[in-house]
Amino acid sequence: MSEKSTSFSIKNWSQDDQPREKLRDKGKAILSDAELVAILIGSGNRDESAVDLCKRILGSVTNNLNALGKRSINQLMEFKGIGEAKAITIVAALELGRRRRLEDNLQLSKIESSYSVYKIMQPILGELPHEEFWILYLNNSNKVIHKGQLSKGGITGTLVDVRLVLKNALEVGATALIMCHNHPSGTLKPSQADKDITQKLKTAAESLDIKVLDHLILTEEAYFSFADQNLL
Numbered sequence: 001m002s003e004k005s006t007s008f009s010i011k012n013w014s015q016d017d018q019p020r021e022k023l024r025d026k027g028k029a030i031l032s033d034a035e036l037v038a039i040l041i042g043s044g045n046r047d048e049s050a051v052d053l054c055k056r057i058l059g060s061v062t063n064n065l066n067a068l069g070k071r072s073i074n075q076l077m078e079f080k081g082i083g084e085a086k087a088i089t090i091v092a093a094l095e096l097g098r099r100r101r102l103e104d105n106l107q108l109s110k111i112e113s114s115y116s117v118y119k120i121m122q123p124i125l126g127e128l129p130h131e132e133f134w135i136l137y138l139n140n141s142n143k144v145i146h147k148g149q150l151s152k153g154g155i156t157g158t159l160v161d162v163r164l165v166l167k168n169a170l171e172v173g174a175t176a177l178i179m180c181h182n183h184p185s186g187t188l189k190p191s192q193a194d195k196d197i198t199q200k201l202k203t204a205a206e207s208l209d210i211k212v213l214d215h216l217i218l219t220e221e222a223y224f225s226f227a228d229q230n231l232l
Contacts, residue, residue: 019051033065034058040089045081053081066220069094070127098123111142114225117178117216120144125182126220133160133181137174138213146172160197162204169210177205179215188217188224190231198226 019035028036037057038050045053057079061067068090076087101123111117117136125132131153137146148168151159169177179201181194194217202212214227226232 033063037090037093040093041082041086043081048081053079057082065094065097066127069098111136111138111144111178111213114214114216114223114228117180117214117225118218118223120147121180121216121218122220122223125180125218128182129184131182131184133179135165135168136178136180137169137172138176138178139173140175142176142213145174160201162197162201165201166204166208166210169205170208174210176211176213178213180218181216182218186219188219188222190217190224190226195231198232202232 019031019039022035023031023039031039032051034051034054037054038044041050041054044050048056057076058065058068061071071091073084073087073091076082076090077084082090120136121134125134133150133153135148135150136144137148139145146168150161150165153159165177168174179198194215198212198215205212212232214225214232216226217224
């Protein structure tokens with residue numbers, strides 16, 4: 001095999017340039033995003049190193065890891081040097097990162113503002129291409145004791161079963177709840193249907209001494225709070 005065909009494998013680089021050894025000897029924080037992804041794929045192609053390939057992949061999403069996390073296996077495989085196994089490795093690693101971020105947010109489970117709700121739910125709903133409706137169930141201390149998906153719909157909307165919401169609230173012993181759903185379109189303006197279901201659930205919950213504290217509409221980068229806008 002020619003020198004050119006092997007020179008771009010990580011093991012053939014000088015030790016100072018090898019991201020694995022760089023992480024081991026200098027710490028993970030010093031590595032660039034491209035170097036970290038390069039460790040995942042191990043090698044580049046005949047024309048570029050793993051780091052250069054990863055720089056190009058990241059450049060295709062303006063160096064945004066959240067955007068890279070949305071790329072499918074087939075989309076990643078469009079890059080020369082990225083086969084199915086490497087693409088799956090990248091997707092799996094970014095999904096682990098997303099789940100870690102979600103778990104970190106769940107540690108802050110006491111709801112003190114609409115933003116604390118957004119921090120919990122954005123990793124779940126923010127990037128979805130379809131609409132989902134979730135409920136956070138809270139105790140007397142405004143701590144989340146349960147959260148769950150109520151329904152999943154198409155991009156145009158979803159259905160909400162008020163009876164099921166209240167049944168779940170009684171089962172987990174919740175004294176308050178917060179509604180959350182996403183708008184894949186990116187608009188934060190509540191629809192008339194959003195307003196109607198908020199009022200319907202609030203009225204039904206009051207008969208059971210359960211408070212509806214808020215209803216959040218989420219997009220990837222922002223949110224709308226019914227409570228903040230005095231719409232409850």
